[in-house]
Structure formats: structure tokens, C-alpha cells
Amino acid sequence: MKSKGQRSSGNRVLTFVAIFAILAASSIAGLAASETTSAGKPEEGKISLGARTLILPAPVWIICSYDSSGRPNAMTASWAGICSSDPASVTVSLRESRYSFDGIIARKAFTVNIPSTRFAAEAAFFGTVSGRDIDKFQATGLTAVASGLVDAPYIGEFPLVVECRLSGTYNVGSHVMLIGEIVDVKADSSVLDGRGMPDMDKVDPFVFATGSGSFYSIGESLGSISELRDKIGK
């Protein structure tokens, strides 16, 4: 609590000090009450790394859109995730300065393209050059396929693609979250499991290590949630 009594004098100062003392006492009492109701052991042992985006892991998704002249562009995004089940939705955060930004806002559409590990170099490339300077599809030889559902292209060679209609935006700070309602998910038949679902081993996606700036493949199955859950008693 910052002192607001500097303009007061005489009895008003004394009154202020008395009120402050009461407020401070009740504040301390409130803190003590909060400490007893909010359980938890005191902190120890961990090293503070500061207010940084050092969470693991982050996805590596390629966001495709058209620019103002209708040219397909692709950029790599890792500040992203699924954000709703119904309507099925995904959020992707972009800086407004990114070349893709204006096109996505104008056409209210983008696609999320999940690369296999064999496209790790292309994903790194898409994340380090700008569509302002280069035609990324021409440079990589990948195919921009025109989505029939949304006004955005997807990458034909990637095993799993997600067509999104921009349903909203939320400004966080350096980045704007683009919320995309999933209109359709399309997959190569070769990456589906026996139930017709995208298979992790076959799609073979990879993740971003925020601390080291490296990509990592996916490893082995640890089991289904129901199998794993049964290992805990109760």
C-alpha cells in the first residue's frame, strides 16, 4: 500500500496513521488466514529461470494462407494448440508484423499443416525466412493445394492438414492469438490407424524444444490413458 497522506498535516496526519495501522493489521490478518487456507509446503530446491516461455514441449505446425495477391505462403508456428472441443478449434499466435498476418485476417482462413520428421528442414526454413522476400513453396518444391472449404491453401505432401475458418482474435501482447474453427481435418490414408484415426507413429510429427531451439521427434507409446490411470490406486 503506497502512502497517500503526504498532503495531509496535523490531526489529519494522526488520523491517517491510525487508519493505516488498522488497515495494515487487518491486511496481515488476511494474509495469515490465506496462508492457513491455501495449503502447500514452503518452496525449496528449484532454480528460478524468470518470466520466459520455457515450457516443454511446443508443437511444430506450418500455417498456410494467401497473401493480398493470392500467393500461397507458409510459416512455422509453435505458439499454438487446440483450444476447444465444440466447435473444434485451434489457436495459433502470430506477431502482427508477420507477413502471413494480414492475409489471414483479410480472408478469415488458414490451415494448420503437420509435418513428418522428413520435412524438418522445410519446417526450419519456413520459420526463418519471410514470404515478403521469397516464394517458400517454389523454394522448397512443396505443393500448395487450394482448399475447397476455406480460402487458404494446404501443403499436399504433409500427412495431416487442418482447414480453419478464423472465428476470433485475442491480443496478448507481442502476439495475437488467431482462433480457428476447424472445418475439416484431412489425412493421407497411409497415416491412419485401424480405427481411421491419425496414427502418431505414422504421422511422425515433431516438437520444438524452447530452451535449445531444436526439433525433437516423438518417441514410443507410454500406453493409453485408461491403462495408465489404472496404475494409481483408489
Add this chain to the structure above:
Amino acid sequence: MKSKGQRSSGNRVLTFVAIFAILAASSIAGLAASETTSAGKPEEGKISLGARTLILPAPVWIICSYDSSGRPNAMTASWAGICSSDPASVTVSLRESRYSFDGIIARKAFTVNIPSTRFAAEAAFFGTVSGRDIDKFQATGLTAVASGLVDAPYIGEFPLVVECRLSGTYNVGSHVMLIGEIVDVKADSSVLDGRGMPDMDKVDPFVFATGSGSFYSIGESLGSISELRDKIGK
């Protein structure tokens, strides 16, 4: 375009047919124009899976908070991701009906706790039971540590924890995105690399396969972004 003319008859049918023909022609013209400006090959080959959250991979993070009586709770979230660099922020989507929701809103705080693969069973458990019915910390024997920075607990045994101040919410539909400004990241010294950053191999996190409902470990490094990027000519 679905026919809406079934209730019409006589001249009204003819009028409708004529209008429909004009609309169809202009629609085709519009489509042709759109095809010339928005480049891309026509679609072929991929199988449509529908408007579903079948994106790979999703993170497995444990969200900790206090309930209204100050009891620590933990729930597993995979509809989540980093969403801003400055301020460093993360978004986690929860259904309003989840037991954790009210406590996070009331205290404007939560923590994101990244489990190692040895905690896969606990992560499955935290995602399949409710804090309404059970004390999840008591059931698993894990330790709720009181954060000194935000009004939420974190899991002492987990190698990497992220303390967040709730900075905003965005209602997507079934889920509300909780946007958390990262106040601090804390790590066990044993999981840091030579540069003091969280090391993917040492933290040993895992991901969720949306299609199969399984957890998968992280595999091998594919290389740094700069190494990978150099494989693409130009």
C-alpha cells in the same frame, strides 16, 4: 448451395430457376476469379476426417490451483500452448464445469506443471478423476508446494513448473481459454543443460495422441533450427 425452391410452383418456380441460374453463373465466375488469384493445385488424395480436434501432437500439462476452501487441486490439460513471447504467456482451455475453473478465476492464478514420463500414470489419473470427489495430492502422494509468487500451488516432484497470473479469458465454445502471464519458470537443477536451459532429454516430457487417447514420449533430437534450415537451398 441447397435448393430452397421446393415450396414454389408455376411461374414462381420459373422465376426461381432463372434467379438460381444467374446466381450459379455468378458464383462460378466468382470461383473462377478466386482460383486465378488464390493459387494452388486442386484437391486430391486425402481422406476427410471431419471437423474434429485430431491435430498432433498435444502437450500433457498438469494445471494446479486452489479450490474455494484453499485445498490444492491438479488437473491434466492438453488443449493448451504458449501464446505470447512478451509478456511471456500461456493459454490453457478448460470447460467451465471443471472443478478447477472457479478457483482459477477467483484467485487469478494457476501453475503449469510439466511431468516427466515417470509421472505418466499420475497425469492420466489427474485427467480422469475430479477434485470434487477426491484429494488428488493425497491419492498420488505428490507434494503441493505453495508458490511464493502467485496464489496457486505447484507440484514439487515435477522437474519444470510455470507460475502464472491469470491475465484474461476468451470463451471459445465448450471451453474457455485461460490466458496466463508467466511470472516465473522454476526447474530442478538436474534438468538444466550447460546453458541453464531446460533440457528436453532431462525434463523428459510427453505428449498426447488425440486420435488414440495415448501418451507418447519424446524421441531424439532432429537438430537445431539453424542446422536444419541450412539443408534447404536458396
